[in-house]
Amino acid sequence: MKKYTVEKRKIPSTGRDIKILIFRPTAAKKEPAQTPGVLWIHGGGYATGMAEMAYFSRPLALVKKYGAVVVCVDYRLSVEAPYPAALEDCHSALFWVKEHAAELGINDSQIMVGGESAGGGLTAALCMYARDKGSVNIAYQMPLYPMLDDRDTESSRDNHAPIWNTKRNHAAWKLYLKGLTEILPYAAPARQTDYANLPPAYTFVGDIEPFYCETLTYIENLKAAGVEASVDVYPNWYHAYDMFFPFKTIAKKAIAKFEEQFCYAAEHYFAPQNKE
Numbered sequence: 001m002k003k004y005t006v007e008k009r010k011i012p013s014t015g016r017d018i019k020i021l022i023f024r025p026t027a028a029k030k031e032p033a034q035t036p037g038v039l040w041i042h043g044g045g046y047a048t049g050m051a052e053m054a055y056f057s058r059p060l061a062l063v064k065k066y067g068a069v070v071v072c073v074d075y076r077l078s079v080e081a082p083y084p085a086a087l088e089d090c091h092s093a094l095f096w097v098k099e100h101a102a103e104l105g106i107n108d109s110q111i112m113v114g115g116e117s118a119g120g121g122l123t124a125a126l127c128m129y130a131r132d133k134g135s136v137n138i139a140y141q142m143p144l145y146p147m148l149d150d151r152d153t154e155s156s157r158d159n160h161a162p163i164w165n166t167k168r169n170h171a172a173w174k175l176y177l178k179g180l181t182e183i184l185p186y187a188a189p190a191r192q193t194d195y196a197n198l199p200p201a202y203t204f205v206g207d208i209e210p211f212y213c214e215t216l217t218y219i220e221n222l223k224a225a226g227v228e229a230s231v232d233v234y235p236n237w238y239h240a241y242d243m244f245f246p247f248k249t250i251a252k253k254a255i256a257k258f259e260e261q262f263c264y265a266a267e268h269y270f271a272p273q274n275k276e
Contacts, residue, residue, distance in 0.1 A: 043117030120146025206237025
């Protein structure tokens with residue numbers, strides 16, 4: 001028997017409808033009042049990728065093993081529309097999850113957000129945006145090796161690692177930030193100066209990939225603002241190593257640690273929604 005079901009649906013966003021995929025466990029492991037809901041945002045440098053990447057990234061296990069309900073969003077890519085289109089679509093999906101919590105069978109005090117790479121960057125941006133708008137209270141964030149900084153860092157400058165490197169990073173940011181005269185933290189979260197009252201966070205990153213420094217800086221800034229946050233660093237890992245080599249022993253360790261952190265969050269972190 002399949003451990004999950006998947007439903008494709010269209011929901012409204014800014015000026016258009018967007019596709020979401022809803023993954024639910026076949027057999028509920030928790031009561032709806034205790035079931036976390038996770039909005040998962042795919043990677044791809046803001047320019048490529050799709051919601052179906054959930055099948056070979058981290059979120060599907062949260063459904064199959066731990067009974068979470070996961071919603072994956074097909075946001076507009078930068079090749080079609082630059083910032084703020086992707087963030088607007090992700091926020092529309094996040095707000096939809098909150099408004100449809102009862103239908104989804106989730107606890108609206110445990111809405112979490114996660115994603116890999118550019119999806120991790122959008123995770124961080126979305127947490128900032130939702131905090132500032134007061135639209136959705138997010139219980140936990142999981143921005144895995146996130147794409148946060150449009151400026152070169154020590155690890156993203158002159159980086160020639162496999163999968164993602166300096167050249168690709170520069171090209172991707174140029175597409176995403178096209179036409180901007182002022183770059184806000186919602187576009188490049190590393191430009192944030194106020195990290196207070198953001199959700200608790202967990203991430204992991206490799207030490208030879210471009211996003212190594214900006215990931216560590218993000219976690220340090222959260223902790224300095226009093227936010228519970230942690231990061232695991234894996235030596236000699238390049239970008240998205242866990243997705244390309246999930247069968248490797250060290251990747252299995254990283255995946256297990258990620259799932260362990262999710263389970264801890266499901267037991268300890270809650271963010272009740274504001275009553276209207």
